[in-house]
Amino acid sequence: MTSPAPYPVGTPGQPWGEAEVAQWRARQMRQRRYDTLVEPRIKALADHFTLIPYGALDYAGEHYPLYALANGPVDPALPSALVTGGVHGYETSGVMGALEFLETRAADYAGRVNLLIAPCVSPWGFERINRWNYDAIDPNRNFREDSPAGECRALLALVAGHGAPFLLHIDLHETTDSDEDEFRPALAARDGKAYEPDTIPDGFYLVDDTKNLQPAFQAAIIAAVERVTHIAPADAQGQIIGSPVLQRGVIAYPLASAGLCAGLTGARFTTTTEVYPDSPSATPEECNAAQVAAVCAALDFALGA
Template sequence: MNHSTTYPIGNPGQPWDESHKTQWLSNQSIQRSYLEEVLSKLAVLPDCLDKSEYGQLDYVNNVYPLYLVKNRQWIDGAPIFLVTGGVHGYETSGVQGAIHFLLYDAQDYIDKVNILVAPCVSPWAYETINRWNPHAIDPNRSFFSPSPARESALLMNALAPYLDEIICHVDLHETTDTDNSEFRPALAARDGKVNHNWNIPDGFYLVGDTHNLQPAFQNAVIDAVEQVTHIAPPDNDGKIIGVPIDLKGVINYDKKALGLCGGMTNASYVTTTEVYPDSESATPDMCIDAQVAAIRGAIDFVIGQENI
């Protein structure tokens, strides 16, 4: 792994104070539209789906409504399949993959299971192509109570009534070249630490849960995605992003301990997707297709495994 000790904001070895966070925020700008790229698509959902607002984020003179989408005809007692996208707003295919699934794929499943989708958890970060929210907080390290990130707190509150029935959770993410060029250096600077970049893997991989490995499930998702795009090989040390691989294209994190979105439920089957959009072999549509393949692969496996 490579490392760098400098970032344009802050002083090496010293965590940011509020003035540094304000300086960081002043450097951010709107680069795309949540209204046009997300809300307009959710306005034309199939008739079999329904959306509900679960909160709003009032950030930097903008108000962002947040939505959950589910079966219009909810099946009492049926297992729930949860999909989350855009916990990190810059990870485009997570958001667009969730939306694509809703528009074109969800209707294949809603006669037997319940679908619950939060397509864009962090809309300000989506518009500014960021990992953090405006307070320099990472929502994907904030899924615990009380949460420092309003994005995380609102979603956890919205999902609280469903937690006992969620059987599967697929959290859609990307690993990008900007992880090394911007986001990891910014993280190290914010926390007053030395930055250690990881080797960016060329291809798709999954992050499972250290305490709930489910290897057959993870393999089924990898197999489904491999029909769409290539799976990331390990680096020369047998690792992906510095973590030893457990299965082909699969590493594991302690999701609850790290406050990850994938750890907020007690679902039996949990995985986090990681698409690599900067690959020479990838296109935006291919990245979206990979996310959809992961969702479908996960649902198909669980339906078969649990005889639903």
């Protein structure tokens, strides 16, 4: 078996320093625009939702305002739900699915739930089609109070200022072929570890919380999404991306202790969606629709619980 070529940044076996991060950063070219593809759609929704600027990121002269949308002032008599997209900026349907939910379905929940939606948590990563932020930090491992990632600190402050506990948090993600081609090799190189090849699951799956398993909730989302796109099967070891499959299309991580976005609220119902956009049978529209279906199913289940 041929060993994979060394990652083009750094020295194998040695963690990166500032020089290697700078070399990695120089390779990240802007490939799309947050201010033309995302910001205008967010601002257009201000006619129907409350627009909440919750901070900004400034990276080497590039300014990224951060926005959330709410369906009105917090009503203490109603439960609250958080929807996040674009924590990994390259995962396109996380961003577009959150926006499509706002544009097409969010109004259906008026008077039933306090919605708070952050469609694009990591705009620098969105533009570079990258998993990490400007500092080669993965936001989705750093949701803690002392986070080194500005994306995480801003979202934590937004959630803390909401003023009511959350019943639900659904975090919209993708697992892509580039995870294996680029991002996992980059992670191993950054940390000075050997890269161990893995496989990419073919289909949609969910990540539950090992500290708060909600199997019926996860199953309801899988059932809804299956009407839109296919569900990832377990591999020969009964796993998906190295984790045991607990039920069809569902694995689990310790969300809060791992610093994952879906663990930041302590909500009763939490999940991370993982859409597979590289399937030959999937289209961008199908991937966005799968995210919308997941959000609606999550809300319907939680509100009926």
